[in-house]
Amino acid sequence: GKALYVDPATGADVSGNGSANAPLRTIGFALMQADQSAGTVERILLAAGSYAENITLVANVSVIGPPRTSTKGGATATITGTVDGAENATLEDVDLVTTANTGTLVNLDSSGMKIRRVRFFGVESDRGVTGILAQGSAAASGLIDSCDFVDMGIGVDITGGVPTIRKCMFIEPSIAGIYVRETASIAPDGGLSTEADSQSGFNTFTFNPE
Numbered sequence: 001g002k003a004l005y006v007d008p009a010t011g012a013d014v015s016g017n018g019s020a021n022a023p024l025r026t027i028g029f030a031l032m033q034a035d036q037s038a039g040t041v042e043r044i045l046l047a048a049g050s051y052a053e054n055i056t057l058v059a060n061v062s063v064i065g066p067p068r069t070s071t072k073g074g075a076t077a078t079i080t081g082t083v084d085g086a087e088n089a090t091l092e093d094v095d096l097v098t099t100a101n102t103g104t105l106v107n108l109d110s111s112g113m114k115i116r117r118v119r120f121f122g123v124e125s126d127r128g129v130t131g132i133l134a135q136g137s138a139a140a141s142g143l144i145d146s147c148d149f150v151d152m153g154i155g156v157d158i159t160g161g162v163p164t165i166r167k168c169m170f171i172e173p174s175i176a177g178i179y180v181r182e183t184a185s186i187a188p189d190g191g192l193s194t195e196a197d198s199q200s201g202f203n204t205f206t207f208n209p210e
Helices: 027-035 135-142
Strands: 002-006 040-045 047-051 062-064 077-080 088-091 094-097 105-109 114-116 119-121 132-133 143-145 148-150 154-158 164-166 169-171 176-180 205-206
Touching: 002 027, 027 040
Parallel strands: 002 040, 040 062, 047 077, 062 088, 077 094, 088 114, 094 119, 105 132, 114 143, 119 148, 132 154, 143 164, 148 169, 154 176, 169 205
Antiparallel strands: none
């Protein structure tokens, strides 16, 4: 499938752009182009840099930052804003940073969503933000893999279906790393880890009470 390239420093949000040599400037414009492409765009590749925008993912499209293995000197794609989900959408290799008055950074409410190697950063002086809100029955088919949650109120707040959560780090949450609410629907062999998936589990929780 086709890829669209985005660079906040050198790109321009012009129809027809999106190649590696003529990137777009914002994730939102790239997602709009992908949504209008009748399924031909599968990946949106982000250059390292700062993206100050709230985005809504598009079904079957992956938004991917620079690979973590090749980030030298902290070259990451940093999104300051919130992310709304979409069916079978993927978010990978980005940093998500809290803004003032943010309640939840990622809304995981659509089936088949995957969130991989995303680092969530709250504000140390506040720690009132939720990293991921898993709501609705569709959340049960979601995957949260190798993510870091730093200085959040709640890392993953589960009010509906319980997604698979594996290899994540929850560092200094003020309330909970993972909060499974009374309304959550837990399958007989579902939940945070499952016998059917040998890779599930392996989450790490770090607390430093003052």
